[in-house]
Amino acid sequence: MIVPFGHLLILAGILFVIGLFCALARRSLIMILLGVEIMLNAAAIAFVGGSLHWHDMEGQTIVLFIAAVAATEVSVGLAMIVHVFRKTGSFDPVLFDLLK
Amino acid sequence: MAHSPCDIWTLPALVTGTGAPFVSFLCTMIFTRRRPRLSCGLSIGAVSISFAASLFLLVCHWGMEAPIHHVGRWLVSSDVNVPFGFLVDPLSLLMLAVVSAICLLVQIYSLGYMAEDPGFSRYYAFMSLFAWAMMSLAVSPNLLQLYIFWELVGLSSYLLIGFWYEKFSATQAGKKAFVMTRAGDVLFFMGVLLVLVHAGNLNIVEINGIRGAEGYSQTIAALSAILIFGGIVGKSAQFPLLTWLPDAMEGPTPVSALLHSATMVAAGVYLFARLFPFFSLSPAAMSLFLAIGTLSMLLASTMAMVSRDIKRVWAYSTISQLGFMIMGLAAGGYFAGVFHLTTHAAFKALLFLCSGVFIHHFGTNDIFKLGAEGSTRFKTPFLCLVTAAGALAGVPPLAGFFSKEAVMGALLEGSSPLWLVPALVGVFLTAYYAFRVIFVIGFPGRSAQTPTAQSRLFPSEEVHGIQAAHYRVMVGPLVVLAFVTLFLGFAQGSLESFLLGGEGRSQGHSGAVHGLVAALALSLAGAGAGMAWWEFGRKGATRKGLVERIPALYRLFSERWYLDHIYRFLMDRLVDRGISVLFLQNDNRVIDGTIDGLGKGTAEGGRLLALLQQAMIQYRLMAAFAVVALLTASLFF
Structure with missing residues (x-):
């Protein structure tokens, strides 16, 4: 492996923080979903790196699982967002206060 | 000791004698409520069995030396053992005989008096219950059993006083009797507990055997005696709690006769006699009892002087005679008190039963109306009434004379002969009000004031006519009781030796002083009767009592010394404004506060917990990440 393992982890970390920031700071449901997606991918990069580093295929298996979960999550999440948009006419998460 | 038939048959006689009325009560209540004839037959049969059994026991054990116990274990709690059973001694045998005899006569009389009453079966059931409770009370060997039957006596008198429950005043009177006696019973029960704590058991014979030296301090003895006396005050209608008895006249007249002679009120005096040796441990308490007896006697006599209601006059006289008995007992005259209880049972039952004939016929309780309607037409009842009133007043050959003299003798020998003065005043007043009624x-x-016109407005005979058969049934017991009243006094000597365990106390006091007191009492009784004659009997009499001419005094006496008003006032002040207010605050603040606090606490807690969820979705996400980050950090450090 040409790229050192440490660099990969740093990239994954940076991506995770970017995703976290996106999920926490943006006031839009789509951007929150996007942030979660980025975080998942950051985790996937870390798993791939680890798999190459220790020559163990289990890491790559988990990445496949993550990809599947992410796809599901996006489809369900988008469906919910569409539903919410039809109800409230907005993507603002502040409007979700029915539990109050 | 050889087994004579007496020894063998004592226990069965006790069990059947006291148990038969209870069986009859149960049968009547469960099976024969709709069949009045069967009910009264059952009840009278049961009480006849009791009477026969008590006579048998009395004859068997005449002159017995030591009390006989028949007990079974009933309640054991660590070292406290409460047996249940029978105690046979002269006092309980005498009481058993008196109670069963009076019950039997009253029940026979009721056949006429209560005929055609819709509650006939119920009446006989309650009468049986009453008889059972009182007889079992008489033979109770320990205070707890006595207390149980004591309360049962109270219950059955409540049921009988409020027998005509459609009448509002009757239910009120029943309630009053129940509540007022209960006030005394609370004290009684506290006294019983005190005795239990300090003496270790409740056996009457053992309690009576306590001597001052045996680690039983004078104050405790006095305190428990006074507490137990509280129950006697309630039951026997003595000074602070005496107003329930006149109101108890709302019941049927035979009930009053029973209540006033042998059962309810006699239970109090009986308890005094039962615990007499224990009570006499504390002279201070005895003086208090003497004072209470005296006060009740005088108060009730004055009330009786002005009442126009014949039953109420006799009710007041009961209170005053009970006070007299308590005076006798408290002065140390054990026999005098019990003897007066016995004779009083006979003549007071007679008084009420005679009055019942008139009341039943004329439908009024007013003595002036009864006179104007011509009660003297009923020759036998009127003669019996005169006999009984004579006995009440203490006229020589009658029973009341002997027992009153015995009480006087006890007072003379007691702590201070000064108590004779109120007793003599009481004799005068008693003679006055008894003969006033006569x-x-x-x-x-004989005077123009008789309210004939008024009575014609209310022709109550139509409602209450006496049929000849009923009249004959009612007169029978009267005659029997009149004979008892006539001759019971002569049994004084043998009764005395029986009660005092064969010793036959020697006449310790000087005969001359005693004779003087007797003569004084007799002349005072004569003066009372004479005064009654002067005011009510003679030709051209004003038919207005001495007291009625002084309006203030008259009001005081007829309002019963404003005792009821004082109770009302105290109730308003203490209960309604004092205790109830505290209870209200307790209810509002403590109970409501707790429940409200619980509810509010739950709601507030829910609101607090909801804060975790109701915030914006991203804050929660942030919190979740923060927690994960902290956990991760904790892995490294």
Whole structure:
């Protein structure tokens, strides 16, 4: 492996923080979903790196699982967002206060 | 000791004698409520069995030396053992005989009096219950059993006083009797507990065997005696709690007769006699009892002087005679008190039963109306009434004379002969009000004031006519009781030796002083009767009592010394404004506060917990990440 393992982890970390920031700071449901997606991918990069580093295929298996979960999550999440948009006419998460 | 038939049959006689009325009560209540004839037959049969059994026991154990116990274990709690059973001694045998005899006569009388009453079966059931409770009380060997039957006596008198429950005043009177006696019973029960704590058991014979030296301090003895006396005050209608008895006249007249002679009120005096040796441990308490007896006697006599209601006059006289008995007992005259209880049972039952004939016929309780309507037409009842009133007043050959003299003798020998003075005043007042009733009823129409016109407005005979058969049934017991009243006094000597365990106390006091007191009492009784004759009996009498001429005094006496008003006032002040207010605050603040606090606490807690969820979705996400980050950090450090 040409790229050192440490660099990969740093990239994954940076991506995770970017995703976290996106999920926490943006006031839009789509951007929150996007942030979660980025975080998942950051985790996937870390798993791939680890798999190459220790020559163990289990890491790559988990990445496949993550990809599947992410796809599901996006489809369900988008469906919910569409539903919410039809109800409230907005993507603002502040409007979700029915539990109050 | 050889097994004579007496020894063998004592226990069965006790069990059947006291148990038969209870069986009859149960049968009547469960099976024969709709069949009045069967009910009264059952009840009278049961009480006859009791009477026969008590006579048998009395004859068997005449002159017995030591009390006989028949007990079974009933309640054991660590070292406290409460047996249940029978105690046979002269006092309980005498009481058993008196109670069963009076019950039997009253029940026979009721056949006429209560005929055609819709509650006939119920009446006989309650009468049986009453008889059972009182007889079992008489033979109770320990205070707890006595207390149980004591309360049962109270219950059955409540049921009988409020027997005509459609009448509002009757239910009120029943309630009053129940509540007022209960006030005394609370004290009684506290006294019983005190005795239990300090003496270790409740056996009457053992309690009576306590001597001052045996680690039983004088104050505790006095305190428990006074507490137990509280129950006697309630039951026997003594000074602070005496107003329930006149109101108890709302019940049927035979009930009053039973209540006033042998059962309810006699239970109090009986308890005094039962615990007499224990009570006499504390002279201070005895002086208090003497004072209470005296006070009740005088108060009730004055009330009786002005009442126009014949039953109420006799009710007041009961209170005053009970006070007299308690005076006798408290002065140390054990026999005198018990003897007066016995004779009083006979003549007081007679008084009420005679009055019942008139009341039943004329439908009024007013002595002036009874006189104007011509009660003297009923020759036998009127003669019996005169006999009984004579006994009440203490006229020589009658029973009341002997027992009153015995009480006087006890007072003379007691702690201070000064107590004789109120007793003599009481004798005078008693003779006055007893003969006032006789003269008002016996010599009507001698003055213009007789309210004949008024009574014609209310022709109550139509409601209450006596049929000849009923009349005969009612007169029978009267005659029997009149004979008992006539001759019971002569049994004084043998009764005395029986009660005092064969010793036959020697006449310790000087005969001359005693004779003087007797003569004084007799002349005072004569003066009372004479005064009654002067005011009510003689030709052209004003038919207005001495007291009625002084309006203030008259009001005081007829309002019963404002005792009821004082109770009302105290109730308002203490209960309604004092205790109830505290209870209200307790209810509002403590109970409501707790429940409200619980509810509010739950709601507030829910609101607090909801804060975790109701915030914006991203804050929660942030919190989740923060927690994960902290956990991760904790892995490294």
